Amino acid sequence: MKNKMIIIIPAVVIAVVVLFIGFNTQVEATPIDFTSYEAPDFTVTTTNGETLSLSDIDKPVMVYFTATWCPFCKKDLEEMEKVYGQYEDEIEFVAVDMDLRESAETFDRYQKQNGFPGIFATGNEQILSDYDVFSTTTKYGIKDGVVVFKSIGPVKSETWNEILASLVN
Secondary structure (H helix, E strand, O other), X not given: OHHHHHHHHHXXXXXXXXXXXXXXXXXXXXXXXXXXXXXXXXXXXXOOOOEEEHHHOOOOEEEEEEOOOOHHHHHHHHHHHHHHOOOOOXXXXXXXXXXXXXXXXXXXXXXXXXXXXXXXXXXXXXXXXXXXXXXXXXXXXXXXXXEEEEEEOOOOHHHHHHHHHHHHO
């Protein structure tokens, strides 16, 4: 029994340390450049009940997939908010709730409580499939109907600034 405890205790300590380091380390996502391809058109319902389609937006679009329960998304959106004011007249920011169980009211309350800018909309199976969304903090930059990059993971405000600037230049 004593020999088993000598093995189990260090193993538990190592597991706890690895988990602690993993959850407290923020990994900065790097935008992935693609060969440009046509962005799939989508239609979503905004939290105020209006229908919004990509084809109706006549400026560059940042589509951001999130959920109210995602702590990484909240931090990422806080970082975006620091710089978005410089671009809000030139870029449409559309946050899409990828948790299909959340109501429009819940998502609207989340936006208002946190003061996040942009359009917030409930997601649907079609947009999640068309944009191959499997993770929160997924971002698509779309310019002239063409996907110019995709990124997954939270980024700092400096990186948000670079991402948004690339959509207007």
